[in-house]
């Protein structure tokens with residue numbers, strides 16, 4: 147996929163999470179509002195961030211692909227291995243939530259075949275990045291650290307960013323900006339898994355220049371898709387504003403073939419249901435669906451006769467199989483790509499946001515208005531109805547509570 151497509155997918159996934167969050171949560175993932183807040187400051191980075199894998203990392207030949215084949219000669223004994231087969235029912239039970247590409251393939255014979263990956267390690271790239279983001283979140287600066295658990299109790303009792311901490315062991319390591327950038331990069335790889343030709347072994351030039359598919363097909367499909375998304379002027383947004391995000395992702399170019407009404411994104415948590423915590427498995431299965439889609443969609447290979455007939459790019463594909471199919475497949479791919487990005491972002495976030503421990507309890511009695519460590523003996527004297535629970539001190543301070551001089555210290559009164 148190309149730059150605008152990648153930028154749009156990341157931004158659309160962001161809006162999707164924002165839209166279906168209810169009281170700051172989606173299903174059992176908590177504080178989704180904080181994820182939105184974190185990303186919101188850096189949306190101007192989408193245009194560059196979601197393109198870094200192509201512009202700076204340049205691992206297209208292995209990181210962006212997971213090319214599979216059903217060729218028995220290449221598969222060898224794997225063609226008898228049960229693991230090389232993933233029929234519809236199995237994929238359906240693994241890939242939870244709404245998956246338009248998989249549904250499209252429901253009755254296709256290709257899903258009963260044996261096939262295996264021969265090239266590329268896209269799922270590894272995705273799992274590596276998800277772990278990286280998780281680690282960055284754990285090591286992140288204010289305010290992220292406050293959603294962490296008790297391990298940080300000592301280090302993060304104050305607002306370290308405000309204090310300008312110099313001690314490396316206490317100070318912020320990864321900024322929210324770096325985390326946002328990494329999430330945008332992650333979206334690139336997840337999106338690429340949905341481009342069927344990134345998962346199809348036939349689409350590559352190999353030894354002896356053997357290339358069953360026309361070299362122009364893949365780039366020309368992506369060039370055609372690119373026309374459907376906002377240009378840099380739009381996607382390279384400035385300051386965060388909810389309206390402008392809506393404007394950008396919903397007001398597609400006039401000739402866009404993306405039909406947001408017909409191929410609706412999930413309106414609730416159910417559609418984004420996560421399969422399990424295994425992102426690698428999730429990506430392998432997304433790539434399997436993608437490969438099967440390629441096999442049914444691109445069913446004509448680059449044989450000599452076909453070359454003579456002029457079958458070499460997206461225009462020919464559309465001419466041969468109809469505009470309707472092209473629009474249908476395109477919409478299903480982008481629908482699933484957006485939801486996969488949102489789903490995996492939420493998965494990373496959900497792992498980070500484990501149930502925060504209540505570490506502080508404040509006394510809201512207007513003559514006291516003090517916050518205590520939850521172990522403070524003074525709490526024994528506080529009426530139950532006056533107790534407010536906090537996971538961190540900063541929220542308590544924002545609500546006007548002063549530190550207890552006994553258990554926390556640094557009282558301002």
Ligand SMILES: [Zn+2]
Nearest residue numbers: 147341344368
């Ligand atoms: Zn591509």
Ligand SMILES: [Zn+2]
Nearest residue numbers: 147200210338
């Ligand atoms: Zn790519």
Ligand SMILES: [Zn+2]
Nearest residue numbers: 518522550553
């Ligand atoms: Zn106290």
